[in-house]
Amino acid sequence: MNYDDIKRSVGECLQCIKSPCQLGCPLNNDIRGFNKLAKEEKYKEAYQLLSETTVIPSICGRVCPKSKQCEGSCVKGRIKDSHTVEIGKIEAFIGDMALKNNWTISSLPLKNKKVAVVGGGPSGLTCAAFLRRNGYDVTIYERHNYLGGLLYHGIPDFRLDKTLLGKVIDKILELGIDVKLNQSIGKNFSLGTLENEHDAVFLGFGANLSSKMNIPGEDLDGVYGGNELLETGNHPDYEGKVVVVSGCGNVAMDVARTIKRKNASKVYVIYRRSEKEAPALENEIREAKEEGVEFLFQNNILGIYGDKKVEKIEVINTELEKKDDDDRLSPVNIEGTNYYLNCDYVVMAIGSHPESNIVNSLGLELDKRGRILIDKEGHTSKEKVFAGGDVAGTISTVAFASRAGRDAAYAIMKYLESE
Numbered sequence: 001m002n003y004d005d006i007k008r009s010v011g012e013c014l015q016c017i018k019s020p021c022q023l024g025c026p027l028n029n030d031i032r033g034f035n036k037l038a039k040e041e042k043y044k045e046a047y048q049l050l051s052e053t054t055v056i057p058s059i060c061g062r063v064c065p066k067s068k069q070c071e072g073s074c075v076k077g078r079i080k081d082s083h084t085v086e087i088g089k090i091e092a093f094i095g096d097m098a099l100k101n102n103w104t105i106s107s108l109p110l111k112n113k114k115v116a117v118v119g120g121g122p123s124g125l126t127c128a129a130f131l132r133r134n135g136y137d138v139t140i141y142e143r144h145n146y147l148g149g150l151l152y153h154g155i156p157d158f159r160l161d162k163t164l165l166g167k168v169i170d171k172i173l174e175l176g177i178d179v180k181l182n183q184s185i186g187k188n189f190s191l192g193t194l195e196n197e198h199d200a201v202f203l204g205f206g207a208n209l210s211s212k213m214n215i216p217g218e219d220l221d222g223v224y225g226g227n228e229l230l231e232t233g234n235h236p237d238y239e240g241k242v243v244v245v246s247g248c249g250n251v252a253m254d255v256a257r258t259i260k261r262k263n264a265s266k267v268y269v270i271y272r273r274s275e276k277e278a279p280a281l282e283n284e285i286r287e288a289k290e291e292g293v294e295f296l297f298q299n300n301i302l303g304i305y306g307d308k309k310v311e312k313i314e315v316i317n318t319e320l321e322k323k324d325d326d327d328r329l330s331p332v333n334i335e336g337t338n339y340y341l342n343c344d345y346v347v348m349a350i351g352s353h354p355e356s357n358i359v360n361s362l363g364l365e366l367d368k369r370g371r372i373l374i375d376k377e378g379h380t381s382k383e384k385v386f387a388g389g390d391v392a393g394t395i396s397t398v399a400f401a402s403r404a405g406r407d408a409a410y411a412i413m414k415y416l417e418s419e
């Protein structure tokens with residue numbers, strides 16, 4: 001978006017007193033406030049206001065599911081013949097201006113309190129930034145040789161430019177945060193060591209293993225996890241092959257579009273519910289369709305078959321029923337509608353979970369899904385230890401992960417100041 005587009009878009013904001021857009025933002029950004037400042041061309045002040053709640057405006061403005069969050073709550077979208085204020089683009093523009101002009105947010109002097117942050121994804125980076133701004137001595141421990149986590153390896157380049165991501169991360173680190181790369185918890189250090197050497201610990205290392213459907217054939221060659229493909233980039237040769245992606249969330253969209261761009265002859269996305277219930281954004285589904293990905297909604301995979309390697313899947317049609325204990329309509333298989341679909345690869349993108357050997361070794365209480373149990377302030381069962389993001393089962397979008405990191409930072413500050 002260029003400068004004139006931004007001026008037009010901020011000029012369209014109605015400055016609603018109740019700011020429903022802010023309520024729709026997982027980070028609770030003061031959207032009405034930064035729109036007003038941007039309209040007055042006070043971009044630096046707009047950035048300072050935005051910085052009270054976020055450290056990744058250039059990222060959220062681009063990759064957040066805005067139609068389900070801030071823009072989906074904007075009253076202008078409900079006015080006949082009108083359209084929502086383009087909040088994401090305005091936010092990204094302000095964030096980008098801060099990067100370009102090197103606007104900084106000052107940090108308080110160090111207070112001799114050390115905090116370890118495990119995981120350099122959106123929750124860890126945000127937690128570290130808010131702690132450091134408030135005078136805490138922070139070190140991030142990251143298992144990869146780069147920071148960013150899912151922002152880096154989980155979002156394809158066609159959705160998020162990695163040079164821009166690098167600039168956002170550099171800006172966070174310029175606050176004065178130490179980083180130790182290639183450091184895995186349980187391998188290079190233990191939680192106990194961190195507890196001994198720091199006043200508090202934040203665990204925000206994500207949940208990057210793809211979940212399985214528990215159907216026959218998932219151990220055949222040619223079955224992959226969507227998260228793992230995106231993280232490692234170790235794809236097979238898809239040239240002329242038929243690929244089935246199971247699931248219809250954001251990971252499914254990213255992996256399906258990535259595979260289609262790698263010249264698969266066909267990519268099917270198979271989802272048990274209807275398009276309306278799909279967790280992926282409308283525009284991501286639309287763009288995937290435009291790129292040639294085919295969707296089989298209300299279809300359920302019953303099994304994967306082949307002689308050592310994937311050759312076909314068995315699928316059944318579903319109908320949707322309202323069940324008392326579920327907000328969404330539930331899929332029910334329609335007897336007798338089974339059919340087989342020949343394919344070369346199957347990619348599971350139905351959800352993710354943390355590495356159980358790691359979380360089980362931490363000595364923390366876990367919830368029934370095997371994630372770290374936290375209270376509403378992100379406090380785990382150990383006194384000094386906090387957690388947030390996917391590893392603690394909070395909602396797994398970038399903005400919610402960042403919110404979890406920010407909330408944990410404030411909870412850690414409260415804990416350290418009460419000591």
Ligand code: SF4
Binds near residue numbers: 012014032073075
């Ligand atoms: Fe502006 Fe829309 Fe927010 Fe109202 S809801 S303050 S119009 S961005």
